[in-house]
Amino acid sequence: xxxxxxxxxxxxxxxxxxxxxxxxxxxxxxxxxxxxxxxxxxxxxxxxxxxxxxxxxxxxxxxxxxxxxxxxxxxxxxxxxxxxxxxxxxxxxxxxxxxxxxxxxxxxxxxxxxxxxxxxxxxxxxxxxxxxxxxxxxxxxxxxxxxxxxxxxxxxxxxxxxxxxxxxxxxxxxxxxxxxxxxxxxxxxxxxxxxxxxxxxxxxxxxxxxxxxxxxxxxxxxxxxxxxxxxxxxxxxxxxxxxxxxxxxxxxxxxx
Amino acid sequence: xxxxxxxxxxxxxxxxxxxxxxxxxxxxxxxxxxxxxxxxxxxxxxxxxxxxxxxxxxxxxxxxxxxxxxxxxxxxxxxxxxxxxxxxxxxxxxxxxxxxxxxxxxxxxxxxxxxxxxxxxxxxxxxxxxxxxxxxxxxxxxxxxxxxxxxxxxxxxxxxxxxxxxxxxxxxxxxxxxxxxxxxxxxxxxxxxxxxxxxxxxxxxxxxxxxxxxxxxxxxxxxxxxxxxxxxxxxxxxxxxxxxxxxxxxxxxxxx
DNA sequence: GCACTGTTGTTATGAGACTACTAACAACAC
DNA sequence: GTGTTGTTAGTAGTCTCATAACAACAGTGC
Numbered sequence: 001x002x003x004x005x006x007x008x009x010x011x012x013x014x015x016x017x018x019x020x021x022x023x024x025x026x027x028x029x030x031x032x033x034x035x036x037x038x039x040x041x042x043x044x045x046x047x048x049x050x051x052x053x054x055x056x057x058x059x060x061x062x063x064x065x066x067x068x069x070x071x072x073x074x075x076x077x078x079x080x081x082x083x084x085x086x087x088x089x090x091x092x093x094x095x096x097x098x099x100x101x102x103x104x105x106x107x108x109x110x111x112x113x114x115x116x117x118x119x120x121x122x123x124x125x126x127x128x129x130x131x132x133x134x135x136x137x138x139x140x141x142x143x144x145x146x147x148x149x150x151x152x153x154x155x156x157x158x159x160x161x162x163x164x165x166x167x168x169x170x171x172x173x174x175x176x177x178x179x180x181x182x183x184x185x186x187x188x189x190x191x192x193x194x195x196x197x198x199x200x201x202x203x204x205x206x207x208x209x210x211x212x213x214x215x216x217x218x219x220x221x222x223x224x225x226x227x228x229x230x231x232x233x234x235x236x237x238x239x240x241x242x243x244x245x246x247x248x249x250x251x252x253x254x255x256x
Numbered sequence: 257x258x259x260x261x262x263x264x265x266x267x268x269x270x271x272x273x274x275x276x277x278x279x280x281x282x283x284x285x286x287x288x289x290x291x292x293x294x295x296x297x298x299x300x301x302x303x304x305x306x307x308x309x310x311x312x313x314x315x316x317x318x319x320x321x322x323x324x325x326x327x328x329x330x331x332x333x334x335x336x337x338x339x340x341x342x343x344x345x346x347x348x349x350x351x352x353x354x355x356x357x358x359x360x361x362x363x364x365x366x367x368x369x370x371x372x373x374x375x376x377x378x379x380x381x382x383x384x385x386x387x388x389x390x391x392x393x394x395x396x397x398x399x400x401x402x403x404x405x406x407x408x409x410x411x412x413x414x415x416x417x418x419x420x421x422x423x424x425x426x427x428x429x430x431x432x433x434x435x436x437x438x439x440x441x442x443x444x445x446x447x448x449x450x451x452x453x454x455x456x457x458x459x460x461x462x463x464x465x466x467x468x469x470x471x472x473x474x475x476x477x478x479x480x481x482x483x484x485x486x487x488x489x490x491x492x493x494x495x496x497x498x499x500x501x502x503x504x505x506x507x508x509x510x511x512x
Numbered sequence: 513g514c515a516c517t518g519t520t521g522t523t524a525t526g527a528g529a530c531t532a533c534t535a536a537c538a539a540c541a542c
Numbered sequence: 543g544t545g546t547t548g549t550t551a552g553t554a555g556t557c558t559c560a561t562a563a564c565a566a567c568a569g570t571g572c
Contacts, residue, residue, distance in 0.1 A: 009349040018532075034548080044532085046548080059382060077386075087343045093265040094262050098283050272558060300559085305521060
């Protein structure tokens with residue numbers, strides 16, 4: 001990994017560029033003067049003093065009031081702890097407030113014809129896992145692509161089955177179906193059109209009233225398919241799509 | 257807590273000010289259009305679009321491509337996970353690099369007359385815990401102030417005692433000594449001058465070659481004593497201070 | 513069907529804050 | 543006498559904040 005990547009990461013963890021470079025330089029040196037750090041980090045020497053002082057205030061660096069002044073980093077474990085504690089503190093602070101002001105809309109009973117879009121494989125997966133976890137009666141999950149049956153989803157499905165829900169997995173891929181061979185999870189092969197070449201990525205149906213459908217788009221630069229999911233719960237759209245799915249998944253409907 | 261505090265926390269977690277305010281507004285609304293968000297968050301309406309798009313790219317908001325466009329936040333749990341995963345990813349990335357370039361200086365055998373300064377109660381405690389955890393033979397910890405015998409330090413001392421090290425606790429405060437009544441930790445009352453009025457906060461001696469001495473300064477604005485620690489390991493200064501301590505802690509010396 | 517008004521989504525631009533970077537200098541060490 | 547140290551000042555660049563403008567569209571009244 002390049003040092004510039006590490007610097008960028010430390011910047012995203014809350015340090016300025018100079019602070020990050022000084023911190024890394026001190027890790028390399030073990031300890032050193034401003035001049036030592038300036039040479040290794042290529043930070044202007046006059047800026048090393050304030051950057052190191054800021055790091056000291058953060059607890060990431062210790063100072064020896066000698067002549068010249070010497071600096072040393074705290075241990076990596078201590079640095080990690082300090083950054084983690086800062087993160088946890090800000091996270092608690094932010095979300096304590098957010099939880100307090102959050103309006104609960106899920107039980108106002110008003111049906112909204114909402115179809116929501118989620119972009120990016122990672123976020124699609126977050127939404128899928130959330131839908132699975134919130135299911136109360138049944139979950140059906142389908143994908144033709146074994147790579148899209150991730151361990152996180154697999155775990156979430158098992159957890160729901162263990163919680164007493166009806167859980168079904170649909171896939172043309174035998175490997176996907178076999179992952180649940182030891183569980184009380186019903187697996188089956190989907191009928192056409194779901195078994196042909198398709199850009200459908202993943203399909204989820206929960207409780208007979210919620211549905212998610214993802215499609216795979218063009219590869220982005222990292223070589224991973226760009227995935228976009230559309231999902232909806234308790235809407236006419238969801239009902240219609242579920243009807244469509246039901247007529248294709250006869251082997252499941254009798255049980256749900 | 258004021259909303260501005262929550263906004264500042266979200267900023268420190270990597271969001272811009274507008275993004276944080278849009279996110280909080282959507283939590284309040286449940287879902288809404290740019291106009292709704294603009295009204296609640298007092299963010300200029302034209303800026304709501306790009307802020308919401310950035311949040312969507314981060315996975316924190318979902319978009320409904322309706323007319324007008326509607327936005328909704330992901331659940332608090334999902335938002336926390338996303339921010340945590342980002343933090344963990346940057347932390348791993350930064351420290352993978354740092355661990356790779358870190359010079360191991362602790363075993364180069366070269367004696368340095370280094371005395372290091374740590375400021376701030378929290379950071380002093382980090383250093384104390386680290387010294388305790390790195391001890392190999394013995395640890396002696398002393399403080400007159402029960403508040404400075406924190407649970408973290410208490411736990412660290414017990415862990416070392418269970419690991420077979422000789423552990424001693426020195427305090428004029430009976431409550432501090434009593435916390436170790438059930439452990440194989442030797443406790444004692446310090447002799448003068450350590451038993452009089454003092455600005456000494458905490459004292460640590462590890463392995464007969466490392467020492468830390470903290471002093472309490474003026475209260476800062478939060479009402480907590482400003483604590484500064486000086487510590488040194490394997491130096492003549494440390495040896496001299498340990499000799500001074502040894503002559504005052506006779507009941508310990510015979511065992512270490 | 514048309515005119516008018518309000519809304520939407522997009523784009524552009526300047527101000528302010530923060531960080532990066534350079535320069536200068538008094539005091540000091542060697 | 544020279545080089546180093548620690549501090550301070552100032553400018554440039556970048557990012558975010560904040561305002562303004564506008565084409566296109568939706569809704570409403572006649």
